[in-house]
Amino acid sequence: MQSKRPGPKIVSEPVDFSLEYGDNLRESQDAYQRLLGDALRGDQSLFARVDAVMEAWRIVSPIVDSPPGPVPYEQGSKGPSEADVLVGPDWEWLTG
Numbered sequence: 001m002q003s004k005r006p007g008p009k010i011v012s013e014p015v016d017f018s019l020e021y022g023d024n025l026r027e028s029q030d031a032y033q034r035l036l037g038d039a040l041r042g043d044q045s046l047f048a049r050v051d052a053v054m055e056a057w058r059i060v061s062p063i064v065d066s067p068p069g070p071v072p073y074e075q076g077s078k079g080p081s082e083a084d085v086l087v088g089p090d091w092e093w094l095t096g
Contacts, residue, residue, distance in 0.1 A: 001017040004010065029037065038046055073080040 001015055002012040003015040005013045035046060038044075071080040071082050
């Protein structure tokens with residue numbers, strides 16, 4: 001197998017590759033191994049659909065492009081009053 005050599009240059013080098021499987025392969029793998037295995041098998045069930053990713057970026061992009069500045073508030077208070085708009089009138093359940 002080939003792998004990129006550490007460092008800034010794009011140079012590959014041969015590496016040894018071995019796989020070890022337990023009795024129950026799926027349960028003996030960590031989440032990353034399972035995700036890679038699913039990708040190699042074409043199982044897309046744990047991957048985001050493109051329309052969901054595009055919708056997330058549509059929502060987040062305006063904030064990333066023009067982040068709001070910090071709003072000062074008094075130390076020890078519950079925060080700035082502007083934050084109340086974010087959670088709406090029934091916010092008490094958050095602080096219970």
